[in-house]
Amino acid sequence: MTFDLISNLALGLAVALTLKNLWLCFLGCLIGTLIGVLPGVGPIATITMLLPITFGIDPVGALIMLAGIYYGAQYGGSTTAILVNIPGEATSVVTTLDGHQMAKQGRAGVALGIAAIGSFIAGCVATVIIAALAAPLTAMALLFGPADYFALMVLGLMFAVVLARGSVPKAIAIILVGILLSTVGTDLESGEERLTFGWSEISDGLDVAVLAMGLFGFAEILRNLEVTQARDVVRAAIGNLLPNRQDFAQSAAPIARGTLIGAILGLLPGNGAVLGPFASYTIEKKLADDPSRFGRGAIEGVAGPESANNAGAQTAFIPLLALGIPPNAVMALMVGAMTIHGIVPGPQIMTKQPNLFWGMITSMWIGNLMLLVINLPLIGLWVRFLKVPYRLMFPAIILLCCIGIYSINNSPVEVLMTAGFGLFGYAVVKFGFEPAPMLLGFVLGRLMEEKLRQALVISRGSFMTFVDRPLSAGLLLLSLITIVLAVLPAIRKGREEVFQEAD
Amino acid sequence: MSQAPHRGPSRRSAIDIAGGLFLLVIAAVGYIGGFSLPVGHLSGIGSGLLPKTLAVLVAAFGILLILQGLIGPGPALERWAIRGPFFVLGAVVLFAVTIRWGGLIIAGPLAVVMSALASDETRPTEIAIFAVALTLLSGLMFKELLNLPIPFDPLGLIPSFVAQAYIAAKAALAGLFTALKGAVTS
Numbered sequence: 001m002t003f004d005l006i007s008n009l010a011l012g013l014a015v016a017l018t019l020k021n022l023w024l025c026f027l028g029c030l031i032g033t034l035i036g037v038l039p040g041v042g043p044i045a046t047i048t049m050l051l052p053i054t055f056g057i058d059p060v061g062a063l064i065m066l067a068g069i070y071y072g073a074q075y076g077g078s079t080t081a082i083l084v085n086i087p088g089e090a091t092s093v094v095t096t097l098d099g100h101q102m103a104k105q106g107r108a109g110v111a112l113g114i115a116a117i118g119s120f121i122a123g124c125v126a127t128v129i130i131a132a133l134a135a136p137l138t139a140m141a142l143l144f145g146p147a148d149y150f151a152l153m154v155l156g157l158m159f160a161v162v163l164a165r166g167s168v169p170k171a172i173a174i175i176l177v178g179i180l181l182s183t184v185g186t187d188l189e190s191g192e193e194r195l196t197f198g199w200s201e202i203s204d205g206l207d208v209a210v211l212a213m214g215l216f217g218f219a220e221i222l223r224n225l226e227v228t229q230a231r232d233v234v235r236a237a238i239g240n241l242l243p244n245r246q247d248f249a250q251s252a253a254p255i256a257r258g259t260l261i262g263a264i265l266g267l268l269p270g271n272g273a274v275l276g277p278f279a280s281y282t283i284e285k286k287l288a289d290d291p292s293r294f295g296r297g298a299i300e301g302v303a304g305p306e307s308a309n310n311a312g313a314q315t316a317f318i319p320l321l322a323l324g325i326p327p328n329a330v331m332a333l334m335v336g337a338m339t340i341h342g343i344v345p346g347p348q349i350m351t352k353q354p355n356l357f358w359g360m361i362t363s364m365w366i367g368n369l370m371l372l373v374i375n376l377p378l379i380g381l382w383v384r385f386l387k388v389p390y391r392l393m394f395p396a397i398i399l400l401c402c403i404g405i406y407s408i409n410n411s412p413v414e415v416l417m418t419a420g421f422g423l424f425g426y427a428v429v430k431f432g433f434e435p436a437p438m439l440l441g442f443v444l445g446r447l448m449e450e451k452l453r454q455a456l457v458i459s460r461g462s463f464m465t466f467v468d469r470p471l472s473a474g475l476l477l478l479s480l481i482t483i484v485l486a487v488l489p490a491i492r493k494g495r496e497e498v499f500q501e502a503d
Numbered sequence: 504m505s506q507a508p509h510r511g512p513s514r515r516s517a518i519d520i521a522g523g524l525f526l527l528v529i530a531a532v533g534y535i536g537g538f539s540l541p542v543g544h545l546s547g548i549g550s551g552l553l554p555k556t557l558a559v560l561v562a563a564f565g566i567l568l569i570l571q572g573l574i575g576p577g578p579a580l581e582r583w584a585i586r587g588p589f590f591v592l593g594a595v596v597l598f599a600v601t602i603r604w605g606g607l608i609i610a611g612p613l614a615v616v617m618s619a620l621a622s623d624e625t626r627p628t629e630i631a632i633f634a635v636a637l638t639l640l641s642g643l644m645f646k647e648l649l650n651l652p653i654p655f656d657p658l659g660l661i662p663s664f665v666a667q668a669y670i671a672a673k674a675a676l677a678g679l680f681t682a683l684k685g686a687v688t689s
Contacts, residue, residue, distance in 0.1 A: 052649070052651055053645075053651075169567055169568060169571070170522065173526055173561060173564035173568070176561050176564065177526070177529055179557055180529070180554065180557040180561060183553050183554045184536075187550035189550070190541075190549070190550045192540060192550045194536070194537055194551075195532075195533060195536035195537055195554055197536055218592065218595065221587075222587045222588055222591055225621055226587060389624070390622075391619065391622045391624040391625050391626075391630075392629070392633055394591075394618065394621075395616075395618045395619045395630070395633070395634070398591060398595065398614060398615070398618045399598075399614050399615050399618075399637060399638075399641060400641070401595075402595055402598040402599070402602075402614055403641060403651075406598075406602055407645065407651045410652055410653075412599040412600070412602055412603055413599070415595060415598060415599035416595075416596060416599040418595060419592045419595040419596050419599070422591070422595065423592055426588060427525065428525075430581050430583060431521055431522035432518045432519070432578075433522065452548070452553075453548050456548060457546060457547065459546075461547075462545070
C-alpha cells in the first residue's frame with residue numbers, strides 16, 4: 001500500500017515534471033490568477049473563459065493546465081478578497097473579514113503571504129490524502145451498482161440544499177430546475193428529442209460551459225453594475241511579504257486545523273468544500289484567547305480559512321476522479337472540460353490512464369508550489385491590475401467571455417444562448433434563488449437519469465431495489481436525515497448564523 | 504417590476520410570490536416541451552417520464568412558494584435594472600451576430616463599446632481606444648498564440664500593406680529567433 005502510494009506518486013512526478021507539462025502548469029496558474037483577481041470573476045467564470053486555450057493540447061497537458069487555472073483562480077480570489085474586500089466566490093468570503101483589515105493596517109503583504117503559505121501546506125497534505133484515498137475509493141466504486149450511484153447523487157444534492165443560502169424549498173426547487181434543464185436534448189435511449197421545441201441547435205443538449213458562463217459570468221456582471229460598489233482597493237503599502245516569527249507561531253496551529261477541516265469537508269458530495277473556511281473561522285474564533293481580535297485583522301482568521309479553502313478545493317477532486325461524480329459547480333465544469341478532451345471521469349481513469357490520473361494529482365502539488373513562487377513576487381502587478389477601473393474591466397471581461405464561448409464549438413448560436421442564460425441567471429438571483437446548486441443539478445441530472453433507468457431495468461421496474469440494497473438504502477436514509485435536519489428550526493438558525501457571519 | 508427601492512419587509516413576501524410564478528412558468532415550458540413524449544412504464548422508463556415529473560415537482564414548489572409568500576412576511580422584490588442587462592446582453596448578442604461575418608475586428612469593438620454603455624462612468628475617447636487595443640490584443644493572443652479558429656478579418660478590412668508588414672515583421676522575428684538559437688547552441 002505505502003509502496004504503491006510512492007510508486008504512483010513517482011509515476012505522477014515523471015509525467016508532471018516534463019518540461020512541457022511544467023510550462024503548462026505554470027501558464028495555467030499564471031493566467032488563472034490573472035483572470036481570477038478580477039473582482040467579481042470567480043473560478044467558474046474563469047475556467048469557462050479559459051477553457052478554449054487548452055484545446056490544442058494533449059489531454060494530460062490540458063488537464064494539468066486546467067487544474068493550474070483552477071488553483072490560480074482560487075488564489076486570485078483570495079488576493080481580491082484581501083486587497084479589495086470583494087470575494088470572488090463564496091469560499092473567500094471569510095478571507096475578507098480579517099484579510100482586508102490586515103491590509104488596511106499595512107499588513108496586506110503578510111496576509112497574502114500567509115494565505116499562500118497556508119494554501120501551500122494545505123495543498124501538500126491534500127495531495128497526499130488524494131493519492132492515499134484514490135485507490136481504496138476507486139475499488140469501492142466498483143461495488144457501486146446503478147441504484148447506489150443514484151442514491152449517492154441524491155445525497156450530494158441534499159447536501160447542496162443544506163449548504164445553499166436562503167430557504168430550503170427554494171434550494172430544492174432550483175435544483176429541480178437544473179435537473180429539468182439537463183433533460184433538454186436527445187434522449188440517449190430512445191433517440192427522441194426532448195424539450196428542444198424543434199430547435200436543432202440544442203438537440204445535443206445544453207452545454208455546461210454555456211450555462212455556467214451565462215449564470216456566473218454575465219449575471220455576475222449585471223449584478224456588479226447595479227451595486228455601485230465602493231471598490232475599496234487598499235491604499236496602504238503592501239508591506240513585507242514574509243510573515244515574521246510571531247505570525248508563523250500564531251498561524252501554525254490554525255493552518256493545521258484548517259487543512260484537516262477543509263480536507264474532510266471537501267470530500268463530501270454536494271459542495272462540502274464551501275463549508276471549510278466558515279468552519280475553520282468559527283473554530284479559530286472559539287479557540288482564540290482573545291476572540292475580539294477577529295474581524296480586526298487577526299492573522300489566524302486568514303491562515304485557517306485559507307488553508308481550509310485550498311485543502312477542500314483539492315480534495316473535491318476525489319469524488320470526481322474516483323466516482324465520476326462532481327461534488328460542486330466548479331468540478332461540474334471540469335467534467336465538461338474533460339469530456340471535451342475525450343476523458344470520462346470515473347473509476348476507470350485510474351486503471352486505464354494511470355499517467356493522466358497521477359500526473360494530474362502530482363501537478364496539483366507542483367501547481368501549489370508555483371503559486372507560492374510566482375504569485376508572491378507578482379503581488380505588485382496584481383495590485384496595479386486591481387486598480388483598473390471597473391468601467392474598463394467589465395467590457396473586457398465580456399469580450400473575453402464571448403471569445404471563450406465562441407471558441408468552444410465555433411458556434412455563434414452558443415454565444416446567443418449564453419446571453420439568454422445571462423438573463424435567466426439574473427432573474428434567478430433577483431427572485432432569491434442561488435444559481436450554484438442549479439448548475440450542480442444540471443450536471444448530476446443526466447447521470448442520475450441514466451443510473452435510475454439502469455437500476456430500474458435491472459430490478460425489472462421495482463423501486464424496492466433502492467431499499468433492498470444496503471448501500472443505496474443507507475445513502476437514501478442519510479439524504480432523508482440531512483433534509484429533515486435542514487428544515488428543523490434549531491439547525492436552520494445555526495445555518496443562518498454561519499452565513500450571517502459572512503454578511 | 505418598477506418598485507420603489509429599499510422597501511422594507513411587508514406582510515406579504517413579493518420575492519417569494521414572484522419566485523413561485525417564475526417556477527410555474529419554467530414548469531409550464533418544461534411540461535409543454537415534454538408533452539408528446541411517452542412516459543413508459545417502470546421497467547422501461549420512457550423519455551417523457553423525467554421531464555414531466557420534474558415539471559410537476561417544480562410547479563408544486565412554485566405553488567408552495569406562492570402560498571408561503573402570501574401568508575408570511577418577507578423581503579420585497581428587488582429592483583430590476585433595465586440598462587445593465589440591455590447593453591451587456593445586447594453586446595453579447597451583437598458579438599454573436601457579427602463574429603462570423605465581420606470577424607473579431609468588427610465584433611470585438613462593437614461588443615466592448617456596446618457593453619460599456621451600461622455604465623455611467625464610461626468616457627467616450629477612453630473606451631474607443633480601449634476597444635481597439637483590446638481587439639488587437641485578443642486577436643494576437645487567440646489567433647496567433649493559441650491558433651483558435653476564430654475569424655479575425657474575413658472582410659479584408661485591414662489594408663494589405665499593413666498585413667504584409669505584419670507578416671514580414673513576424674518572419675523577421677522568427678528568423679532572428681532561430682539565428683539567436685543557433686548562436687547559443689553552437
